[in-house]
Amino acid sequence: MFPINEFKITVVSESDTEGVFSVGPLPKGYANTVGTVFRRILLSSIPGAAITSVKLNGVQHEYTTIAGLKDDVLSVVLAMKGIALVSRSDDPVTLKLNKKGEKGKAVEVTAADLEKNPLVDVINPDYVITTLADEKAKLDVEVTVEKGIGYSLPQEEKREEVGMIPVDAIFSPIKLVAVDAKNARVGQQTDLDALEVRIVTN
Structure with a gap:
């Protein structure tokens, strides 16, 4: 079962024009789907x-x-x-x-x-x-x-x-959005994804 209570967005690194964020955990296979949506929205709708x-x-x-x-x-x-x-x-x-x-x-x-x-x-x-x-x-x-x-x-x-x-x-103030699907685990559950998002702005 997906541990939704463990879901969080974490700042991995941050500067004036760039940030890396970790999103998860997510159900297996969801990281790429969510990442594509994030990227499209950030590049086209801000x-x-x-x-x-x-x-x-x-x-x-x-x-x-x-x-x-x-x-x-x-x-x-x-x-x-x-x-x-x-x-x-x-x-x-x-x-x-x-x-x-x-x-x-x-x-x-x-x-x-x-x-x-x-x-x-x-x-x-x-x-x-x-x-x-x-x-x-x-x-x-x-x-x-x-x-x-x-x-x-x-x-x-x-x-x-x-x-x-x-x-x-x-x-758009957004210059680059890079997404990367990674493996994640919560306790003994290992069939999970995490999404790493890198955002570069002007």
Whole structure:
């Protein structure tokens, strides 16, 4: 008989962005089934926030360059997608980033350079977006942050505004879910499973 009173979820290890959890005991053969459900739900159904459009002032489209900027505009737009965010607003939030280069040295532009907003938190402020090569370089950007679930294609209607570049968005804060079925025992009962779940977030 399955010892349901022994069932528990245990934290095996935990850090800011990763956790390993043990779930069990489970009836024999259930670990893979439960693990598949866990993985599907965690990867597809957890809400989050992401940048859905980028506007670089003075730029008409993504297939161009900005003087003094290490990367082309397309690379900067793609890099913006790597910024991890938390939004407390159900409506889109616009954040600005304005940074100038310095004489005699290269200046990195990071996620921390986004303007502070009480509705949005930047989770990875040290994330590098691009580099300003000289004092003539300037980056003047507006990004739109939205909440959502799963994956969203670029909203092409946003291109109606000059210079606005829509981007695809992965809203889920979950980056990886790995499941592993293991043998378990309770007392003399050995025909049991345990499920180990590893979760990596942004």
